[in-house]
Amino acid sequence: ADMRIGLVVKAQGIGFFEAAYKGAQEASAEIEDNIEIIYTGPVTPTAEGQIEIINSLISQKVDAIVVSANDPDALVPILKRAQQRGIKVVSFDSGVATAGRQIHLNPSSNELIGRMNIELAATSLEAAKSEKGDIAILSASPTATNQNIWIGEMEKALPEFPQLTLVATVYGDDLADKSYRETQGLVKTYPNLKVIVAPTTVGILAAAQAITDMKKTGEVFVTGLGLPSELAGHVESGAVNSFAIWNPIDLGYAATHIAYNLIQDTASETEVEMGRMGVAQLDAEGNAAMSSPFVYDISNVAEFAKIF
Amino acid sequence: MKQLLKNREAQLALVILSLLAMIGAIIPDFLAISNLLGVYTDTSILIILALGQMLVIITRCIDLSIAANVALTGMVVATINSLYPDFPVPVIILIGAGFGTLLGMLNGWLVWKMKIPSIVVTLGTMAIFRGAVFLISKGAWINAHQMSATFLEIPRYVFLGLPILGWCSVIVIAAMYYFTRHRQLGRKIYAAGNSPTAAYYIGVDVGKKQFIAFTISGLLAGIASYLWISRYAVAYVDIANGFEMLVIASCVIGGVSIAGGTGTVIGCVLGALFLGIINNALPVIGISPFWQMAISGSVIILAVIANSRSERKVGRIILRKAVQNAS
């Protein structure tokens, strides 16, 4: 049968989502039914922009919507309407509140991501040859769901790492210039700052650039979640010691499979099949986790930079 | 001394000094020369754009598309560099300056020849320029690793303690100062904005002066675009989004009257520095980032209230005793 799935991302042009789109296409090619993927997203990462797009997808009577939300709550009413019109809704990466979707696919468990970021910070601290040091978090916009959850998880994991002191959380709004300036501010304000954790691909890049420009490489390290292709240079220059990311291609791929299964009504209350990514377990609220993030450093970044 | 205090630039400079003193009282390190130079460098792009905007505002126009021009020209520059990494960077910079100028000329031409109010023109071109960035880039970002090392290095190269980026703005300030004070064309731009009728009577083509102001604003935006892209090492659709408001605010704080005809290079630079210092200092003094916007908003409002007080129309002076008092 012919099917159409709308893939709504936070904003156009972000490398991470472009890769996820690749994964979605891979899935659609693999599935026997003819699936058309409509890849779309607003230009600026706003909820209002996504709502307009979802509105038009509803009008086009797509079969499923796969969305990474700019705001977990603001999208709920419109996605509820989509569901009322018989459209399946899956959120991935950055989730929508339970009422707005059937399944949310976390790239990994949030707890794991939070902990991993702190572990990365600890590794970077070693690289800075310090016993103890301050760390700061550079987030995306204050409304980004996943960011806030991960920051919460990081704070939970922190007590296990007494050598790290969290001194500040700042917001770069996923804008390169704002993130850059915030990084400068952090470095100037906290002389003992050793690590900046940026669990956002835009933020980590801008922060690494700012550290390089301030000639602080080797003193302050940037880590967090980023794409190998974008960070390869900074790993080589030493602004970034190591960082992590899950494979966005896999993420898009898995989300598409989940959407397909929902359309086919082949997902149960407790588990859903994700093609080559195996079977995901669903918790009571419909959350699924894909796999654990993968850590990149000087030893492997060049190799993966060619892929995503 | 009294005369000096009447001068708006002197007042603003005084405000900036006391602002610095206040910040210094909390964070003494902020006043370190190296840090101040850093703040200056960080404000350089704002200064360059504000000077372009100032010329436009002097001719009674406004350029809302200035940030979109930066984004579009920046994307062109970055695309050339990423596709042809061996292409000499100075040529790329020239192309950027030229391209920005063309965009400015387009605005100016629509204002001059089509007689459309500048706010409408630039509201339209703002959307068009940004859309064009999307069309060129197909929405994709161009990241640091796609740019050549020289491309990224030039503005960062430190010369006499100040990066080239900072020097660029120094040169632009000097050039604009010379242009607005010592060139015929510059003075005619003031005349055209101060009184279009009188300017017409002395043979100044007001529309053409507006065209020239937009052209220069475009040129400066073109230069700023390269600086922006290489500084932040990334090019994407949303670059400098909303920056036009900051640019206009710098002019307004610097005493450039929206009604046209007045405003000086020094005032405008001070206005930009004022915002630059605030933006740099807030994170440093540990004021929550959530306060930044409200503080800049209040500062803008206070500045225009102060300006409006000092600018209050003197009215005509007919009485002899009033003439004597005034002089």
Add this chain to the structure above:
Amino acid sequence: MSEVTPIFSLLNISKHFPGVKALDKVQLDLYPGEVTALVGENGAGKSTLVKVMTGIYQPTEGELYLDGKPVNIATPEDAHHNGITAIHQETVLFDELSVMENIFAGHYLQLPSGRLDWKQMEQETIRILSEIEAPLAPKKLLKELSIGQRHMVAIARALSFDARVVILDEPTAALSHREIEEFYAIVYRLQKKGCAILFISHKFDEIYSIADRFTVFRDGCYIGEGKIAEVEEKELVSMMVGRSIDTAFPKTEVDIGDCIIEVKDFCHPTEFDAINFKLHQGEILGFYGLVGAGRTEVMQSLFGVSNNASGQIIVNNKELAIKSPSDAIKAGIVYVPEERQAQGTVLEFPIYQNISLPQLDKLNPKGFLNTATEYSLADKYAKRLKVKAPNWNEKVENLSGGNQQKVVIGKWLATEPKIIILDEPTKGIDIGSKAAVHEFMSELTEQGLAVIMVSSELPEIMGMADRIIVMREGLMVNEFERAQFSAEQLVSAATGMTGELQ
């Protein structure tokens, strides 16, 4: 006339504006070393011709000759290059620029590098200003100067050109007596240098004291020319107006009634001081003075337009605080402004909407427009004033100046005021409309209204007023009863030849 050849001559010049022929095949010759006076009533087209000569307007048809050779003056710059300079009637200067720059704007002095030579300009400014005995600081901003000083800057500007043809469009209007003497000396020097001078003025004493020749325009047409020495004032006047002037003022004798408004010690920080007068029912009180004497400011303060004046305004024995025009209108005071188009009318509105504008609330108490009542109100007053228009739906911008003025007056009469202030009511309107306005003023006094008339035209004010207050530099300098009116006394009071009123 054939022994000297003109430097600059204009032939068959016409200039048409939409709906107006401002100039219709006029001619003019200017001779080296001679002053030619151009005379004509308001609106005769004198200033329009000046603009044609200086490249501001392009003539609809006609030729210009410089030294006998045809020239094309397409822009003000062309005029500069051809050595033609003008002091325009409206002071066209830049408020925010310095005195020195106002003088040199458009023809800056440059160093060979193209850099402006401010030093040289400053020296030149000092030189020119001292020549005309106006010691102003070159770097002072124009907005800090008084009206008279601004005129001196305009004169200095004209002198800063190395010009062969100097055009002076009513340059003395705002000058004091002493400054006028100084001005004569300047003209004399220019004449000695061999400049051809065009002098436009409404003051015959000036014309007779400095002009050699004259040219007369009437309603945009060339009427005649000749040598000043060979013509009498009466002849000139009849050429100008095309009729004898004594019949022009239809003043009717009205019994002067009770005092309706009294103004006591009316002061303004910068514009006027110690204004005191009383006005009675049925009376026309004239305010005379030079342009810039501050009469308009007094009237505007009285009407509440600018509210930083102090003093007492007593209307019908009650002291009023007038803070805005709407207060004044409520008190029965209305003001027909001097700047008809800028302040008097909404040009884009039809006639009837202009007339109903001040009293919309009275006409439509519920807040909803009722076009029929508005239209009938407009009909009543527009008919009474004989406004010439196809109907009252016509936009005011399509009317001639005189008819626009009638609309403004009609608008105010419709509010049934007690006191009407007319500021230069006949400035720039044609003869027919002028007479209608004068007749109407008489009619108003008969109905018991009190009229204040500000006018710079001597015949008009002497013809219409019952009493004249003369103002100079923001002060009342003299007051004359109708029986005492004499042109000499009025002029000398206005220009400061007599002592001030104690």
Add this chain to the structure above:
Amino acid sequence: MEKINNSSFETKDIEKKSLPSWVFSWESFLLATTVLVFFINCLASPYFLDPWSLSDATFNFSEKAIIALPLALVIIVRDIDISVASIIALSSTAMGFTAEVTDSLFLICSAGMIVGTLCGALNGLLITRLNIPAIVVTIGTMSLFRGITYILLGDQALKNYPESFSFFGQGYVAPFIGFEFASFLVIAVLFYILLQKTNFGRRTYAIGNNPTAAYYSGINVAKHKLIIFIMVGFFCSIAAIMLTSRLGSTRPTIALGWELNIITMVVLGGVSILGGSGTIVGVVIAVFLMGLVNSGLGLINVPGIVMSIIIGAMLICVIALPGVFQRLRNKVGN
């Protein structure tokens, strides 16, 4: 001279009789464009002519359109207000906090309306009392108002709205007619009456055409402008109620960047940025035109930014056209 005047009147009359003037009016030109876009949409997407699709599309512009109406008045009196989106944010925040403590729709909405109106009043007071150009004042208050929401909310969202609150942004008053859209239509009619049929409207045009003459005619220009700015603030809060209800939550970024969209609607509707002219009918048609272009392009999944190119180009062309025609006519005339 009188003769010339009279004859020019006659020719004008003939012109007027030969073709009714509304044929050449801005509104009919816009209407024709709108109809054209409607048909293009029908051809471009099979999903367009579907009652749900049309109905859903109205939600995308109704809130903005409600602000465009009073903003038209602001622009007619030669001012501008670019703080509108920030007023929405602040007003929405006020509602969010009220909703934390009460479930009363009346209290929640009143809180929003009071804050919105106060914001408008602040703008109006700064502009009229201190005589500062509106564009400068509202650039400042744009940051100030939104800045306050950032201070109050930080990274938090307010989402404790009662279930019934969702009606304003998601409810329907009749089949396919959303509450938002219906409100827009009603408010548009009210503004049409206000601007075209009342003393207030007449004064608005008078001020826009010649503020000095209006003042000299006894109109309290400052008070009039103040009222208009207060109206803008009030209707921003109405839009804020709808948007908040539609989103079900309040964030500091709510309605970010809307101001230029709304100004574009007004200008496209034929309201001259120089003041004095423009009608509500024009603005309403422009709203529909922009709505149609957006929904049509949305249905064929053209990215939003390409739409903005089209809207931007349309804005310039459409404003330039009358002038170009005028010049062509003059050339032919000569």
